Amino acid sequence: MTTLLVLRERIKTFYARFGGHIIRVFRFVLALAAFLVISRSLGYMERLNRDWMSAAAAVVCAFLPVSFTVVLTGLFVLLHMYAVSLEVLFVTAAVFVLFFCLYYVFQPGDSVLLIVMPLLFLCRIPLVVPLIMGLVGSVFSVLPVSFGVIVYYMLKYVRENVGVLASNGSLSMPGRYTQMINGILQNKEMWVMAAACALTLLVVYLIRRLSVSHAWEIAIGVGTVVNVALLFAGMFIVDISFPVNSLIIGAVAAAVCGLIVEFFVFHLDYSRTECVQFEDDDYYYYVKAVPKIAVTQPEVTVTKINAKTSYDRSVEKELMGLRQELSNTAELFTSRKDLEQTRVLFEKDTGKKTGKMTENGEGQDGTHNKNF
Numbered sequence: 001m002t003t004l005l006v007l008r009e010r011i012k013t014f015y016a017r018f019g020g021h022i023i024r025v026f027r028f029v030l031a032l033a034a035f036l037v038i039s040r041s042l043g044y045m046e047r048l049n050r051d052w053m054s055a056a057a058a059v060v061c062a063f064l065p066v067s068f069t070v071v072l073t074g075l076f077v078l079l080h081m082y083a084v085s086l087e088v089l090f091v092t093a094a095v096f097v098l099f100f101c102l103y104y105v106f107q108p109g110d111s112v113l114l115i116v117m118p119l120l121f122l123c124r125i126p127l128v129v130p131l132i133m134g135l136v137g138s139v140f141s142v143l144p145v146s147f148g149v150i151v152y153y154m155l156k157y158v159r160e161n162v163g164v165l166a167s168n169g170s171l172s173m174p175g176r177y178t179q180m181i182n183g184i185l186q187n188k189e190m191w192v193m194a195a196a197c198a199l200t201l202l203v204v205y206l207i208r209r210l211s212v213s214h215a216w217e218i219a220i221g222v223g224t225v226v227n228v229a230l231l232f233a234g235m236f237i238v239d240i241s242f243p244v245n246s247l248i249i250g251a252v253a254a255a256v257c258g259l260i261v262e263f264f265v266f267h268l269d270y271s272r273t274e275c276v277q278f279e280d281d282d283y284y285y286y287v288k289a290v291p292k293i294a295v296t297q298p299e300v301t302v303t304k305i306n307a308k309t310s311y312d313r314s315v316e317k318e319l320m321g322l323r324q325e326l327s328n329t330a331e332l333f334t335s336r337k338d339l340e341q342t343r344v345l346f347e348k349d350t351g352k353k354t355g356k357m358t359e360n361g362e363g364q365d366g367t368h369n370k371n372f
Helices: 003-042 052-064 068-085 086-106 113-122 128-136 139-160 173-185 188-208 216-236 244-263 309-370
Strands: 273-277 284-289
Touching: 003 052, 003 068, 003 113, 003 244, 052 068, 052 139, 068 086, 068 113, 068 139, 086 113, 086 139, 086 173, 086 216, 113 139, 128 188, 128 216, 139 173, 139 188, 188 216, 216 244
Parallel strands: none
Antiparallel strands: 273 284
């Protein structure tokens, strides 16, 4: 566990340092996946079915808010719907406008779920979204999750019935309107899935806000069971079918993703829970304090051996030159000192010899004068 906690702190530190770049990469990948899926799944307007166009649009979306990606993705969808027929375009546009009118009045910010939800449907793990949004979102997150389900099933219906809904099909204009609207409103599988996702999100949200120990773990477990139970109940009540294997795998994947989110966002040490009570003039307070689990990253000191840069080598070369000059200067001073000492000794020796010669000369002169 300590290793995982240290890894979590390192990931948080890395994200705090490079968070801006990571978000841009996420926006690029999300936009590119959305545009490529639209081109591959729908692709009714051939002019938009270019990989370079999808990549260029994704690059632009990487440097703009996620809401711009949602709007641009909606425009791509509407253009493909226009290639099918005007009736399909108007119905799809009406669904989008209804979502924006309802959603942005309450709480804007989770509009990216309109893209994420259909993509996870294609990956067969749509149950991940309501579970995670119940943990980190709010009650109003029900709206984008539900509309994400509706958008996926609406586009799926268009793809499966494009021959009937096309402008050159067998139906007239009123018939195409009726066919498109009935295809959305009478889709029992869509409504069961939307209701299951919405109720799962609400159950997870309400449980994780309770003041009980391990509330998030309980919310994840109960939310997973509720989601699967609602879908199975819908299969028997309204006589629809879901792939059971995919349903179970999606529920397990949702639970695992929920535990990962809980580990990074709300990992607490319930063994050190403290209950505090105090009062003021108006209220009496009961406070339950649960500390977060945190570890200090070990400090690693790395000593580089023989890893010198060009700057270090130039500095070392200059120091060696200075040492050589100082050595030459010291040798010069030593030579001059030795020469001075030699000169002094020579002068002393010369003075002594001169004195002796003078004494000898005076003695000889005195004897000569006496004899004379």
